[in-house]
Amino acid sequence: MIKRSFLGVLAISLMVAITGCGGSDQPTATSGTSGTSAPSTEFTFKLGHLQGGDHPYQKGAEKFKDLVEQNSNGRIKVDIFPSSQLGNGRDQIEGLQMGSIQLHVGSVAPVANFAPKMNVLSMPYLFDSREHAVKVLDGEIGAELSKDLESKGIVNLAFWENGYRHMTNNTRPIKSANDAAGLKVRVQESPVYISMIKALGSTPTPIPFGELYTAMEQKVVDSQENPLAQIATNKFNEVQKHLTLTAHTYDAAVFLMSKMALDKLPADLQQVVKDAAMEAGAYEREVSKESESKFLQQLKDSGMAVEEKPDLDSFRQAVVPVYEELQDQYGGKELIDRIKNMK
Numbered sequence: 001m002i003k004r005s006f007l008g009v010l011a012i013s014l015m016v017a018i019t020g021c022g023g024s025d026q027p028t029a030t031s032g033t034s035g036t037s038a039p040s041t042e043f044t045f046k047l048g049h050l051q052g053g054d055h056p057y058q059k060g061a062e063k064f065k066d067l068v069e070q071n072s073n074g075r076i077k078v079d080i081f082p083s084s085q086l087g088n089g090r091d092q093i094e095g096l097q098m099g100s101i102q103l104h105v106g107s108v109a110p111v112a113n114f115a116p117k118m119n120v121l122s123m124p125y126l127f128d129s130r131e132h133a134v135k136v137l138d139g140e141i142g143a144e145l146s147k148d149l150e151s152k153g154i155v156n157l158a159f160w161e162n163g164y165r166h167m168t169n170n171t172r173p174i175k176s177a178n179d180a181a182g183l184k185v186r187v188q189e190s191p192v193y194i195s196m197i198k199a200l201g202s203t204p205t206p207i208p209f210g211e212l213y214t215a216m217e218q219k220v221v222d223s224q225e226n227p228l229a230q231i232a233t234n235k236f237n238e239v240q241k242h243l244t245l246t247a248h249t250y251d252a253a254v255f256l257m258s259k260m261a262l263d264k265l266p267a268d269l270q271q272v273v274k275d276a277a278m279e280a281g282a283y284e285r286e287v288s289k290e291s292e293s294k295f296l297q298q299l300k301d302s303g304m305a306v307e308e309k310p311d312l313d314s315f316r317q318a319v320v321p322v323y324e325e326l327q328d329q330y331g332g333k334e335l336i337d338r339i340k341n342m343k
Helices: 002-020 056-071 089-098 108-112 116-122 130-137 140-147 191-199 209-217 228-233 259-264 267-301 312-318 320-330 332-341
Strands: 043-048 076-081 103-107 154-169 184-187 203-206 223-227 242-258 305-307
Touching (some): 043 259, 056 103, 056 154, 056 242, 076 267, 089 103, 089 108, 089 154, 089 242, 103 108, 108 242, 116 140, 116 320, 116 332, 130 140, 130 242, 130 267, 140 154, 140 332, 154 228, 154 259, 154 267, 184 191, 184 209, 223 228, 228 267, 242 312, 320 332
Parallel strands (some): 043 076, 043 103, 184 203, 184 223, 242 305
Antiparallel strands (some): 103 242, 154 223
16 A cells, blocks of 8 residues: 555656646647647847827837737737936947847937938928828828838837927027027937038037936026927926927837848747837827827926917028028938929
8 A cells, every 4th residue: 555655646746747748838728728838938029219207209119019919929018118218319329230139119210320311301391281291191102211220120110100300498489580599509419400400500519318407407508409299298398487389390219120130030029029020110109199299298287388379480581591501411402302293
């Protein structure tokens, strides 16, 4: 009897040991489903951007995460890092090149440092409307401009948006281009924005976005220009008294992926990622468009003085020298005309 008991215990122990030999990389059974298994996570991606949790970027990133994780059946996991947690725009784009960051969404201007022709998209008053911009970005011109990034180890999966950019300042109301003269204005590290501010008779001062609030608080700069979402969600109204709806640039955003990371994916997962980037981008654009009136009202309610109908013709005339100075560097008049005629 004792011998049989010992053999029984030994048999059970062997069964347990054999069962455990599969290791942690083996699929585990889906909870509540008999005889089926769910694949474990094979790829974990870091997705970084510079904005906070209420910004359309974050909403779009969350949509992308949901789509990818669901449609890959859990094989891909996406971790989102908002609010410049992974560094400023240039840091994150360089991270894509090195493969330390897999995904990034942000304005065109920083990435144009890696693909200069993309600077054309930041030219002031280039697009007549959102619909015009989307037609250009989602068509052959957008594809041509995006192609230049691939030699730098970066893939533009889709164009998203950052809304129209407007001017704020802490000095005086701006009703026309003449009123903008003499200010010290924070700009992105971009030849187009630097040239534009100079054309207005002001002094451009490149400052990383993550340092901008402090720079305005300490009066390093008098003014800045950004979409309403950035102005509201980053509480720039606390350090800027005046907002002018100049709408000087439709700020296209790029949803970028490390080419190194994309190439490591099997073909089916590459398609999952590409499809999710497009679907999340369409969603993010709608969120951005619909949120502008909310953010504008929020800024008004905070006590910020808003000039809703400045003399836009004066601004358009003032920035003509930007085209004269830079258009030949970014595809020439022919590309500008192709964009403007695609309405």
